[in-house]
Amino acid sequence: MSGTIYQALADAVIEGNQGKAVECTADLLKDGTDPKMILDNGLLKGMEVVGIKFRDNLIFVPQVLISARAFKSSLSILEPFLSKSDTEGMGTVVIGTVKGDIHDIGKNIVAMMLKSSGFRVVDLGIDVKAEKFIDAIKNEKAVILGMSALLTTTMGYMKAVIDKIKNENLSVKTIVGGAPISNSFAEQIGADGYAKNASDAVELSKRIIK
Amino acid sequence: MTSKERVKIAMELGTADRVPLMCQLSLGHYFLHSGIDPVEIWFTSDGFSEALHTMAERYKFDGILVNLPGRERDYTSQIKKIERGEEEIRINWRNGHYTVLPRDDNPHYYNASGDRSFPQFEEIDPEKLFYVEPWDITEVSHPYTWGFSEQVAQRDGFFPEYHLDNIKDTIRKNKNNLSIHSEVFSPWSQFLELLNYESALIAILDDPGKVRACLERLTEGTIELAKSQAECGVDAILISSAFAGAGLISRENYIDFVLPYEKRIIDSLHQSTDVPVYTHTCGSIGDRLDLMLETGTDGIDTLDPPPLGTVELPEAKETLRNRAFIKGNIDPVNTLLMGNREQIIKDIKWRLEIGKPGGGYILSSACSIAPGTPTENIELLSSIIETEGKY
Numbered sequence: 001m002s003g004t005i006y007q008a009l010a011d012a013v014i015e016g017n018q019g020k021a022v023e024c025t026a027d028l029l030k031d032g033t034d035p036k037m038i039l040d041n042g043l044l045k046g047m048e049v050v051g052i053k054f055r056d057n058l059i060f061v062p063q064v065l066i067s068a069r070a071f072k073s074s075l076s077i078l079e080p081f082l083s084k085s086d087t088e089g090m091g092t093v094v095i096g097t098v099k100g101d102i103h104d105i106g107k108n109i110v111a112m113m114l115k116s117s118g119f120r121v122v123d124l125g126i127d128v129k130a131e132k133f134i135d136a137i138k139n140e141k142a143v144i145l146g147m148s149a150l151l152t153t154t155m156g157y158m159k160a161v162i163d164k165i166k167n168e169n170l171s172v173k174t175i176v177g178g179a180p181i182s183n184s185f186a187e188q189i190g191a192d193g194y195a196k197n198a199s200d201a202v203e204l205s206k207r208i209i210k
Numbered sequence: 211m212t213s214k215e216r217v218k219i220a221m222e223l224g225t226a227d228r229v230p231l232m233c234q235l236s237l238g239h240y241f242l243h244s245g246i247d248p249v250e251i252w253f254t255s256d257g258f259s260e261a262l263h264t265m266a267e268r269y270k271f272d273g274i275l276v277n278l279p280g281r282e283r284d285y286t287s288q289i290k291k292i293e294r295g296e297e298e299i300r301i302n303w304r305n306g307h308y309t310v311l312p313r314d315d316n317p318h319y320y321n322a323s324g325d326r327s328f329p330q331f332e333e334i335d336p337e338k339l340f341y342v343e344p345w346d347i348t349e350v351s352h353p354y355t356w357g358f359s360e361q362v363a364q365r366d367g368f369f370p371e372y373h374l375d376n377i378k379d380t381i382r383k384n385k386n387n388l389s390i391h392s393e394v395f396s397p398w399s400q401f402l403e404l405l406n407y408e409s410a411l412i413a414i415l416d417d418p419g420k421v422r423a424c425l426e427r428l429t430e431g432t433i434e435l436a437k438s439q440a441e442c443g444v445d446a447i448l449i450s451s452a453f454a455g456a457g458l459i460s461r462e463n464y465i466d467f468v469l470p471y472e473k474r475i476i477d478s479l480h481q482s483t484d485v486p487v488y489t490h491t492c493g494s495i496g497d498r499l500d501l502m503l504e505t506g507t508d509g510i511d512t513l514d515p516p517p518l519g520t521v522e523l524p525e526a527k528e529t530l531r532n533r534a535f536i537k538g539n540i541d542p543v544n545t546l547l548m549g550n551r552e553q554i555i556k557d558i559k560w561r562l563e564i565g566k567p568g569g570g571y572i573l574s575s576a577c578s579i580a581p582g583t584p585t586e587n588i589e590l591l592s593s594i595i596e597t598e599g600k601y
Contacts, residue, residue: 016415057456059460060456060458060459060460060463061411061457061458061459062411062412062414062415062458062459062463063415065408065411065412066412066415066416069412100312100315102318102326105407105408108408151315152542152543152547152580152581152582152583153238153312153314153315153580153581153582154315179493179518180518180543180580182517182543182544185548196517
């Protein structure tokens with residue numbers, strides 16, 4: 001019975017059916033199902049499929065956004081029942097769009113895909129200064145810092161953040177992405193990795209913390 | 211042969227004396243390199259048109275894209291205070307809101323709490339839409355008001371008289387006979403700018419019927435604006451359609467939410483004027499050049515090459531041959547911004563080798579030239595084209 005409803009929950013997330021996803025989650029909770037099982041077998045399972053379809057160009061940003069909305073709504077009713085260790089998952093990623101840059105759609109999709117892959121994500125938003133990144137890395141005990149930039153005028157700031165991290169001897173791994181960013185640029189500024197898109201960011205994050 | 215004639219021949223898919231050169235510069239590039247105060251460039255027609263001509267002359271471009279609308283002529287009466295910092299200029303307005311003009315990037319308007327405001331999709335009444343101007347000095351609102359005016363713009367007389375000032379000023383100052391192009395935004399771009407991107411993209415799945423109704427109305431306004439630009443005497447009209455690539459939407463979405471509306475604009479202009487119309491779409495459009503051609507566009511601008519986009523010039527040349535002119539596709543980041551002299555020369559020569567044969571090619575950066583691009587890198591383009599671009 002649970003297996004079927006887990007699948008129904010996963011399908012609702014894949015379809016981006018917010019109402020159905022919330023309903024399935026509530027039903028499972030009411031039946032006394034372990035919240036961690038609901039998270040793993042329903043919500044994360046669904047988002048894993050979304051990630052694969054997005055990677056393979058079978059779905060595009062609008063579909064990902066409505067799946068994320070269904071995922072988030074369901075998670076919000078599930079979260080009060082999850083223990084701290086359940087939500088910490090694979091570790092904490094601090095993410096943000098760097099200072100001077102107010103573009104966030106790419107960063108938001110990466111944040112959502114990381115979250116749905118089992119990472120705890122602390123999203124600092126847009127126009128984030130180095131100090132704010134550093135504070136969050138320390139306070140949240142982040143294992144990864146993800147930085148995004150859409151503009152050629154702001155991509156250089158990523159180096160300033162990385163330099164500051166190195167100066168402070170923080171052990172966090174840094175990954176970067178955004179339209180003008182490339183692998184060679186990431187190497188040039190001393191980042192630990194470059195992700196071309198959200199799926200790449202998830203794969204890279206999993207690999208980098210091993 | 212004048213620049214205007216050279217570009218015209220290329221847009222008609224012919225061969226002129228040489229390949230024309232015409233790049234779009236980012237606003238930040240004008241701010242950094244024109245020697246004109248960013249406040250003057252952003253807020254005045256005289257400052258902007260001066261910056262356009264100054265930089266076109268410096269880089270020996272054959273054409274100019276006028277990509278900002280005219281401004282309220284008495285905007286200074288709304289200013290409370292201007293603060294000039296090293297990294298940015300902040301203009302505090304009498305209404306408590308403020309504009310930040312970075313020294314090297316696009317300005318943005320913020321409300322008193324430091325947020326940018328966007329209407330919710332539920333609040334949008336399609337009947338009240340006509341055109342959304344993303345470059346309005348107070349950004350977008352719904353129902354639409356221009357600048358600091360509190361009057362809701364009505365369909366009759368929607369565009370304020372000053373809206374065409376930048377085009378008129380640029381044409382008036384055109385002593386070098388350059389090809390002067392104007393810009394309208396695709397209804398799809400306007401819709402995304404109206405709601406902010408995520409909300410707009412979600413809306414096409416939540417209520418596609420309402421989205422189509424919005425796009426219908428925005429198409430009407432776009433046609434009216436483009437026709438008025440043509441009447442000013444522009445040499446071409448560019449449809450800015452930045453969000454129609456595979457980075458955001460599928461081919462099916464393009465067919466549904468982009469193609470029919472851009473086609474209507476282009477058909478309407480082709481019926482009423484001789485002014486060519488071309489389309490600027492950023493990023494990954496390699497999978498939809500055929501669909502872009504179905505809009506009836508006269509040319510395709512940008513054509514971002516990998517890794518920025520997905521367009522390989524040899525393939526694009528084949529697909530578009532005798533059907534639409536090409537304006538592009540130099541990588542503005544990896545070649546012009548970060549490349550060295552040798553890399554740039556090699557890259558430009560190769561693009562000319564592919565793009566030049568048979569005509570219909572305008573050498574250009576793919577997307578806008580980045581603010582920090584070394585000026586000597588851009589100056590290289592005209593020297594290369596003089597030797598390698600000749601027919």
